[in-house]
Amino acid sequence: MFLTSAKKLRELGIIGMNQRNFGLISRYNPRHLYPLVDNKLKTKLLAQKAGITVPRLLGTVSYQHDVRTLGNILKPHAQFVIKPVKGSGGKGILVITEHHQNQYFKPSGEALRLIDIERHVSNILSGLHSLGGKPDTVMIESLIQLDPVFSDYSYEGIPDLRVIVFRGYPIMAMLRLTTHASDGKANLHQGAVGVGIDMGTGAALHAVQFGNPVSHHPDTRKTFAELSVPHWDRLLQLAAACYEMTGLGYLGADLVLDRDQGPMIIELNARPGLSIQVANYAGLAPRVAQIEALATINPEPHERANFSKQKFSVSAKI
């Protein structure tokens, strides 16, 4: 059985690509708000203004001739992340975890020289990773420290939490765990493990890799049965607050847990993908319908988070 029936998917409430583009994105996301999330620098400033924790900005490079200053910017920092400001889907992100003299080490242990990093930055500036190949800016951020809770569930990378926020209400969440196959990136189609999370408790529900169910992390062999996301309430509230921050009715918030600073937002997405439904083994449609049926949107993010906790919890239903 390679194909399932449309009827089956409808019963499960799965939202397809056409439905997402038509019924969610074009209806709830005004075009003029896109730059707020497509530009990660703007997102960062917005979040800071709203009092939301974000990774610290170490520096930016905007022009090709500034690439020479890169060495000076990087010198004081042992660990950092280089990102294209307008990149999408985790493209063009370079993580450096160690720094000796002229040697920069990736999480995998691969060593780079400054000239390699300069080329990477130059590529980003030429628009290699940006939407539509437009000229881009490079931002350098502090590295997020892996929370020990996840140390057994990730391989050479930081897991992140994707929360779908619909009209301010978090409706579905998925933890993305890095694996060897994904090259330390939290990107599902590259082989990261997607773990559906119970909205009520933050506990793991199901896990998939490449669309197939898995019960253990493929590299660390830890079972997901014991996995539960800490600071769950705070994470949901942060996600819910992104609605006021951006005005986008349908967005995907990417959050991480930092060992020292706790929950923070790293990225927002105006066109979040649909794989989250596979990881949760549940469709978005019923939850979207429930929110659409609400007469008014509660202006308090934490109340919206509580509402979602009660309504969309799997364990509550049982």
Add this chain to the structure above:
Amino acid sequence: MQSNFRFYFLVVLILSLGIGLTLYKHFALGFPLLPDDKKSVWTIEARIDFMARGDPVVVSFALPPQTPNTIFLEEDFASPDYGFAELQSANGRRAQWSKRTATGQQTAFYRLSLYETDSISPDMPVPATDLPPDLIKPEFDELHRTAAITLLDQVRSRSANAEIFTRELITTLNTSMPSQNQSLLLSERASEDYKTQLIINLLALEGISSRIVRGLFLEDGRRRQSLTNFVEVYIDDEWLLFNQNNGKTGKPKDFLIWQRGDLSLLDVVGGRNSQISFSIIKNIQPTRNLVLRDNLHKQAGIVDFSIYSLPIEQQTAFKMILLLPIGALIVVVMRLLVGIRTSGTFMPILIALALIQTTLLAGIVIFLFVVGTGLLIRSYLSRLNLLFVARISAVIIVVIAIMASISIISNKLGLDQAMTVTFFPMIILSWTIERMSVLWEEDGPREVLIQGGGSLLTAIIAYLFMTNRTVEYLTFNFPELMLVNLAIILVLGQYTGYRLSELYRFHSLEKQDVSDQR
């Protein structure tokens, strides 16, 4: 809901406009819906010969009437040194050649080419706009009169109405074993004209109006033909045509009615021994060309203000442009319904356009070769740390160089097919290479294969549709079908169901659903 209603109203409006115009062109103007629709065009030449005596000469010749279902393409009148006029009268058109003096053998030609349309049923009787003249009692001598009355009595006893009566009368006259009466009436002088006149007279005796009809049986390659007589009878307010040799009603197929009523076919003043003979040639032509010529001639608005009125060169260009919407429709279907990923939304259409010029197989080979080589060179360029615009420009130059080399080398090798590489749009190829290359670096070769394959598959399907003869014909000759296409695309744009690929993407959910129950 209100906006939804407005949307579907718009769609239905566009749809019915498109279909309506198409149907109008098909039914009212006769444009065929299929490219292979062909018609026989008859070219009839009437040759008039006579000896002139040196006096003023006037030749008057009856011309065939135009009927709704025969279209005259061309009429030529040729006769050296003769003045010519076409005269219109209540009794039909006549051609008139005239000359002050002429001596010796003279010839005049009349040539007509025509075809029959099937927009109106060919069997439809002629509406009786022309009422029959008052009956004139025919004059028979005593002997014939008795024979005629006896014959009519016999026929009348076997028939119920005028139509059956006429048919019976004709068959009786044509029987192979004539009775005494028939033999007497027909006598030995049973020429065609005599027989026609006899039938008309007998019918008149019975009180039925009738007239002679002369016509030509259209048969390919016939020479020295003459007109055949038919009898048209006025029954129940309409004229019915009867074959005087077998009594069958209705106009036979491929029969051209030349003249109605008892007027002369040919009058020659100032000449003698006049003769007329017809020769007939048939040729087959695409219906579309005939209809188009006829309508351009008539200046039908919808045709006059259309692509046909453009110079041929622009028409050819439009032939191509009008195919684009078909390609767009294919892309929409493939992306929204099937869910195939392509690199660049409309690149497949441009590849398909190039494939049309190069033929399918050669085109695919060339495309893969250019893109493959381009990717190799591009992977080197990416190591040079070039700025984006410079890099894509460099790729364009590389693509042109590859195309030039393919052309030159294949020319030397005598492979004409590969010369068509120039039909591929260079800029588009360069963009394809650039995108694929970035895709390769970011998502790996698998994604390149998926998107490249998706683009090529879409292009091939679009190509197959766009080169389909019927599609090509319809898009060019019925541009209004574009509106139908537009309506379909508008509706597809509202499709929010699952894509075919999503049935695969989410297929693991089904398994889990079962395990969940445990």
